[in-house]
Amino acid sequence: xxxxxxxxxxxxxxxxxxxxxxxxxxxxxxxxxxxxxxxxxxxxxxxxxxxxxxxxxxxxxxxxxxxxxxxxxxxxxxxxxxxxxxxxxxxxxxxxxxxxxxxxxxxxxxxxxxxxxxxxxxxxxxxxxxxxxxxxxxxxxxxxxxxxxxxxxxxxxxxxxxxxxxxxxxxxxxxxxxxxxxxxxxxxxxxxxxxxxxxxxxxxxxxxxxxxxxxxxxxxxxxxxxxxxxxxxxxxxxxxxxxxxxxxxxxxxxxxx
Ligand code: ADE
Numbered sequence: 001x002x003x004x005x006x007x008x009x010x011x012x013x014x015x016x017x018x019x020x021x022x023x024x025x026x027x028x029x030x031x032x033x034x035x036x037x038x039x040x041x042x043x044x045x046x047x048x049x050x051x052x053x054x055x056x057x058x059x060x061x062x063x064x065x066x067x068x069x070x071x072x073x074x075x076x077x078x079x080x081x082x083x084x085x086x087x088x089x090x091x092x093x094x095x096x097x098x099x100x101x102x103x104x105x106x107x108x109x110x111x112x113x114x115x116x117x118x119x120x121x122x123x124x125x126x127x128x129x130x131x132x133x134x135x136x137x138x139x140x141x142x143x144x145x146x147x148x149x150x151x152x153x154x155x156x157x158x159x160x161x162x163x164x165x166x167x168x169x170x171x172x173x174x175x176x177x178x179x180x181x182x183x184x185x186x187x188x189x190x191x192x193x194x195x196x197x198x199x200x201x202x203x204x205x206x207x208x209x210x211x212x213x214x215x216x217x218x219x220x221x222x223x224x225x226x227x228x229x230x231x232x233x234x235x236x237x238x239x240x241x242x243x244x245x246x247x248x249x250x251x252x253x254x255x256x257x
Contacts (some may be wrong), residue, residue, distance in 0.1 A: 001029070001030055001031070001113075001115070001117070001118065001166075001167075001170060002031045002032075002033070002080075002082055002092070002105050002109060002116065002118070003030060003031070003032045003033070003036075003082065003117075003118050003119070003120070003163060004032075004035065004077060004092065004117075004118075004119040004120070005032070005033070005034050005035065005119075005120045005122070005159055005207065006035045006036075006037050006039045006066070006069045006070070006073060006119070006120070006121055007034065007035070007036070007037060007120075007122050007155075007156055007159075008036070008038060008048055008124055008155055009033075009124075009154070010034040010036055010152075012156040013034055013036055013156060013159065013160065015111075015160055016032055016034075016160070016163060019165055020164065020167060020168055020173065020174075021024065021163060021167045023173075024170065024173045027172075029172060029173055030167055030170070030173075032075075032163075033073075035069060035070055035072075035073060037065050037066065038065070040064075040065040040066075040068040040069040041065050042062075042064070043190065046136070046253045048061055048062055048124075049061050049062060049124075050062050050064050051087070051123050052126060055057045055121045056126075057126075058125055058204075059091065059126060060124035060125060060127060060128070060129055061125060061127065061128040061132075062129060063121055063128075063129040063131050063132045065167075066121065066132040066237070067126055067132060067135065068119070068241040069212045070094070070119070070132070070195045074091060074092070074119075074140070074200050075141070077090070077092060077117060077119070077191035078091070080228060081116075081117065086116065086142070087116070089118065090117055091117070091139060091140040091141075092117040092118055092119035092140060093115050093117070093118050093119070093140065093141045093142075093143060094118075094120075094121060094125070094136050094137075094140050094141065094143070095112065095118055095119070095120050095121070095142075095143050095145060095159075095162060096120075096121045096122075096133060096142060096143070096144045096145070096146075096155075097120070097121075097122050097123075097145060097146070097147065097158035097159060097162065098123065098127060098144050098145070098146060098152070099146050099149075099151050099152075100127075100131070100144070100146065100154065101144035101145040101146040102143070102144065102145055102146070102160070103145070103146060104145040104146060104147045104158075104162055105185065106110075106165070106167070106183070106185035106186055108143070108145060108168050109162070109165040109169060110169060112143070112162070112166045113166045113169035113170055117171075117213050118124060118166070119140075120155075120159045120162070120163075121155075122155025122156045122158065122159050123154065123155050124153070124154040124155075145158075145162070146158075147161045147162070161164055162230055163187075165177060168180060183195070191244075191249070192244040192245055193227075193230040193231065193233075193241075193243045194230060194233045194234045194236050194237055194238060194241070195233070196228075196229025196230045196232070196233050197228060197229060197233075199211070199214060203215060210213070211225070213225045224253055227254065228254075231254070
């Protein structure tokens, strides 16, 4: 997968060199290109923002640098992908992190993980001039997404969140191919269930014992126990998810739990 990020703080994205995403890059599974938005300014101050039309607090990101940056990203990326025989005239899906976007969910992460090319446009200040998003949408799919109901100082941290959520879904990125199957929020048997508690050695620590059943070696009982714990955890932490549980997903043992 190719990923382009245009930002005024490329250094904010250095964690993309670490751990799972860093390894996926090193192994060539992820081809991440960071671009400095100010490289597409034309004045001596390298200005990227201006006062909002209609008044109000804060500043708005100017359309010209963003337009030029996205033009260049599209052109370079398409050239490179074509050069590697990965399709002529490809366009990225443009992801715009914003608190006013649709919720970034596991489902959206899965959709994005199926794309060959993503471009991210994280904003600072009050956001990007609307015309940039509209004009981009004439040329490529655009997804405006929020990572939660709170406001960050800018979209860069949201990019880190989204890239990590997407990267771990790419084939060959997680060590154990099974290990995201039962994730909280993954589609499947555990959909809309939060994961319950986990334990490792020693079997007793500071007077606290690991639940007996996990030491029993009875895989049926263990699966049943884990499922019950997931129900309890979801009821306690996310009662809003309980309404999404489907009758057909339960069996007679669940009803007892
Ligand atoms: N930029 C600022 N706050 C954000 C949020 N919650 N999600 C995505 N991008 C943001």
